[in-house]
Amino acid sequence: MAMRDKIEHAIQNQPCTVKDLKNKFGGDRGADRKVMEAVDQLVHEAVICQRQGVFFTVRSGRADKALLCKVVKLGKNFAFVMLEDGTSDIFIPGRFTRGAMPGDKVLVEKFAHPRVEGSDEGEILAVLEEKNSLVGTMHRMEGRLKFVPDDCPAISMQVMRDCEGSAKDGDKVAVEILLRGSRQEDHRVGVAMRFGSCDEAKRCAKALLYAQDIRNRFPDKVRDEAKKLDNAEVSAADCEGRMDLRALPIFTIDSAETKDIDDAISLTKTPDGGFELGVHIADVSNYVKPGSELDNEAFNRATSVYYADQVVPMLPKQLSNGICSLNEGVLRLAFSCLMRLDKDGNLTDYRFVKSVIRSRVKGVYSEINALLAGNADDELTGKYHEVLAQLPAMKELYGHRARLRKERGCMDIESGEVKLILDEDGHCIDVKKRTSGESEAMIEEFMLLANQCAAHFARVKQIPFVYRVHEEPNAEKLERLHGLLQACGVNDHFAKDVPTPKELSAILEGVRGTAYEQIINVGMLRCMSKAVYEEKPKGHYGLVLQDYAHFTSPIRRYPDLAIHRIMTAQLKGTDKDTMILRYSEFAEDVSKQASEREVIAMQIERKAEDCYKAEYARRHLGECYEGRISGVTQRGLFIELENGVEGFVPASSLTATGTMxxxxxxxxxxxxxxxxxxxxTMMITIVRADVNLGKIDFEVAPESAKQ
Structure with a gap:
């Protein structure tokens, strides 16, 4: 059979890439050339056509049906792919996965008749782009080390000889796929990075970062630019053209550990009983210029990543902890939002100015809470003597703002965040529920006001912008919430219509103090749409605001830095047409990048926290605790302990009958x-804790422990 006919026959059976055809019919330079000549001839004759590097027979019509997708999940005998636009996923049976791995870009054809009615099912026609970097664990099997990827623990891959590095059994590692087979199990890998034991949460967290290409170390060119700001100070020239606010008793309030201080506040009462509130934000845009190495890296990172006691910053320390951080007692350049509010806390006016400030004191939440409660000692009072006079007015203003927030129906859902307590070696020795006091709520409200003003400024000026958008819950999520509330005996009255935030807030208030409070809180959180960044203002459902943006954290969030840059141009008098030409595409790019990177950062933070919780649980194997049932499935129960640690009780631990x-x-x-x-509530015993997977198993505690 001629080469032309062989290739046509092969493509009739299965769409092929050039690589596939050369593997089948080539082998050396001469044979490969004949393959390409035959392909060119078939294309010229319109017998075959190409889509995304994959060849189809024209007669089959399959090229028009092929979909660009990304592999998002892989199991032992299946995979899920997501359409490129993220709108829906497709189930791929194991024999049709073509060895594709999570992260691979693939071409998929949907089956006309899926096995499950109403579902999408298909086959992978070709792998277009390979993601060959994987993170997982080394396990000794059948006398040799094998690699088990985190994305699919049911699969193991052979490590090529002399490519094991210094990795040992039980190590967390990153590998590169060196040779791909037709099935995932046939791939051959080599160790690229060893992190250490998979039983240490800090090692697992490092691997999570590596898997998403997040590095603590900045590229050399970025480091070179940052070094120029080593020990930088604000000069007289820097202050020219700025509003001098050094006389204002400005101060910051953060946690004791915070080093990257974005925001500061000031407040004075007006003769008519109103308030002049200043929110002063680090002017990062003064130091991070468009097109610089610092700017390009900040855009790529888009956000700082926080976990346990660690931070992977968006900006190098020379900026994040240095010249940009609003540190106590030193001159700093700021972007100030100066607001006027009436005696009832209503916002009446605002303006944005470039300023120079000096923070009087680095405030700490717990210390400010003590001062607000009136139980601070003389030493604490002395520390804050320059700003003490502002605190009663701040408390008064916050009271008004909290009332207004409640009146408009703003949702107040408890997130259930925890604080991880680590020893000097970075191991988790305790987990505690994170609590917030009056000062935390006060600062949150003042920052929210400044963010609201920034978004309003952009909409009124009709300039390109990056808005924070939170849309209403979709019907599917509302249906799940409705089922949860019904099961808990709560009347919701919104089985068909989208509830207002005020209606949801009323439900939360109604279950406060009951056994269902935490469960319904979590249910509400899961019901909410994910807030994203967009270049068009669509409002914020949860905050019940028409205008909202992120203005107050430019050290750790790129959207904030981006809108600082846009607002600076507007304040300098740049005309509207130039603003649109210069920043429309920029705002769109920032919105897309920041939304994507935020999701990745949140996933890392959540998975890392699970690893640390499991590390804590390993220290308490065999111990009994009281917990509350937080989830019910056919397989068993999820139990949350008082400190926020959650584990799973399998049905087999609950009953010997095997029928549930x-x-x-x-x-x-x-x-x-x-x-x-x-x-x-029920008593449980901690029986297993897998730090690597961040999973904890419980069993029903013996009767003796329930006494």
Missing amino acids: LTEGVRLSDPVSGKNWNLGD
Whole structure:
């Protein structure tokens, strides 16, 4: 059979890439040339056509049906791919995955008749772009080390000889796929990076960062630019053209550990009983210029990543902890939002100015809370003597703002955040629920006001911008919330219509102090749409605001830095047409990049926290605790302990009958008649903790522990 006919026949059976065809019919330079000549001839004759580097027969019409996708999940005998636009996913049975790995860009054809009605199912026609960098764990199997990827722990891959590095059994590692096979198990890998034992949370966290190409170390060109700002100070020339606010008793309030201080505040009462509130934000845009290495790297990172006691900053320390940070007692350049509010806390006017400030004191939340409560000692009072006079007015203004916030129906959902307590070696020795006091709420409200003013400024001026958008919950999520509330005996009255935030707030208030409070809080959080960045103002559902943006954290969020840059140009008098020409595409690019990187950062932070919680649980194996049922499935129960640590109790630990029924928020054993309801408390024993996967297993505690 001629080469032309062989290739046509092969493509009729299965769409192929050039690489596929050369593997089948080539082998040396001469044979490869014949393959390409035959391909060119078939294309010229319109027998075959190409889509994204994959060849199809024209007669089949399959090229028009092929979809660009990305592999998002991989199991032992299946995969899920996501359409390029992120609108829906497609199930891929194992025999049709073509060895694709998570992160691979693939071309997919959907089946006309999926096995499950109403679902999308298909096959991967070709892998277009390979993601060959993987993170996982080394395990000794059958006498040799094998690699088990985190993305699919059911699969193991052989490590090529002399490519193991110094990795040992149980090590967390990064590998590169050196040779791809037809199945995932056939891939061959080499160790690229060893992090250490998978039983240490800090090693697992490092691997999570590596997997997303997030590095602590900045590229050399970025470091070179940052070094020019080593020990930098604000000069007289820097202050020219700025409003001099050094006389104002400005100060910062943060946690004791904070080193990258974005924001400061000032407040004075007016003769008519109103307020002049100043929110002063680090003027990062003065130091990070468009097109610089610092700017390009900040755009790529888009956000700082925080986990445990660590931070991977968006900007090098010379800026984040140095010249940009509003440190106590030193001159700093700021972008100030100066607001006027009436005696009832209503915003009446605002203006944005470039300023120079000097923070009087580095305030700490816990210390300010003590001062507000009136139980601070003389030493603490002395520390804050320059700003003490502002605190009663701040408390008064916050009271007005909290009332207004409640009146408009702003949702106040508790996030259930925890604080990880680490020893000097970075190991988690305790977990505590994070609590917030009056000063935390006060600062949050003042920052929210400045953010609101920034968004309003942009909409009124009709300039390109990066808005923070939070849309209303979709029907599917509302249906799940409706089912949860019904199961908890809560009347929601919004089975068909989208509820207002005020209606949801009323439900939260109604369950406060009950066994269902935390569960419904979590249910509400899961019901909410994910807030994103967009170049068009669409409002903020949760905050009940028409205008909202992120203005107050330019050291750690690129959208804030971006809108500082845009607002600076507007304040300098740049005309509207130039603003649109210069910043429209910029705002669109920032919105897309920041939204994507924020999701990645949140996933890393959540997974890292799970690893640290599991590390804590390993120290308490065999110990008994009281917990509350936070989730019910056919397989068993999720139990949350008082400190926020959650684990799973398998059904086999609950009953010996092996038959369980789920009814909404109840798990039942029809044989014994036992029931386990969402919100019930029960005693458990910690029996397993997998630090690597961040998973904890519980069992029902023995009767002796329940006494």
